[in-house]
Amino acid sequence: MKLFEQVSLTQHVFCSTSMEMPSSLKKAFPSVKALPISNVIVDEKNNTIVWLHLHANQTIAAQLLEVKQKVHQARIIAMSDMPNDLEALAVFSMLAKAYCNTHAGVEVLMNIASVVEQGGIWIGESIMQKLLGQNEIEEQKLEKVLGTWSKLLTGRELEVAKAIAVGLTNKEIATQMHITERTVKAHVGAVLDKLQLKNRLQLALLVKDS
Known part of the structure; x- marks a missing residue:
């Protein structure tokens, strides 16, 4: 019995610098190819999904930017160990x-691909809970800072907030700003306190939505 039948013709490509293709991905999409980014060719007649295995040697932003520059029409699904x-x-x-x-099961991978093929975005349960659940920003607090939040911060704090919004870690922010990680932590704490937010995720969403 087939678990899934593809309605559209989709080209699946697995890209990794450190591991072989996960067996579950091969089972889900038997025609999937393992290729370096430089060898991926987007078929304009069909969808192309790039399953990008993330590694620790570059920032997330740098890894995804490389894919977007080489195969800008492809839809990217990031896989993390x-x-x-x-x-x-x-x-x-x-x-x-x-x-x-990276080691998600066959049915999960099929569900993800189905959502992406239809033009949607697949967000995992954990981050979805933060977006919609108990950590949701209270509307009253959001109204206080939305549109004016940047005026509440110092120049350094604003720089840290923007760095968090693109996913940089404290270590990466410290290197970029030529300060210590301890100082970065202090800035992050001050920013969250001034904007009445609970965590970095809420801060990043606020920055991106403004």
Whole structure:
């Protein structure tokens, strides 16, 4: 019995610099090819989905930018060995269509591809809970800062807030701003306090929506 039948013709490509193609991805899409980014050719007649395996040698932004520059028409699904909310934030800030565990099961991968093929964005349960659940920004607080939030921050704090919005870690921000990680943490704490937010994810969403 087939678990899934593709209605549209979609080209699936797996790109990784450090691992072989996950067996579940091969089972889900038997025609999937493992190729380096430089060898991916987008078929304009059909959808092309690039399953990008993330690695630790570059920032998330740099990895996705490379794919977008080489195959800008492709839809990118980022795969992570250890998914986390901050990484997800960085992935979606670069306009990827989905973010998932590298070792996700066959049915999960099929569901993700189905959403992406139809032009949607697949957001994992954890980050969705933060967007819609108990950590949601209270409307009253949001109204206070939306549109004027940047005026509440110092120049350094604003720089940190914008860096967080593109998914940079404290270490990366420290390097970029030539300050210590301890100082970055202090800035982050001050920003969250001034804007009455609970975490970096809420801050990034506020920055991106403004």
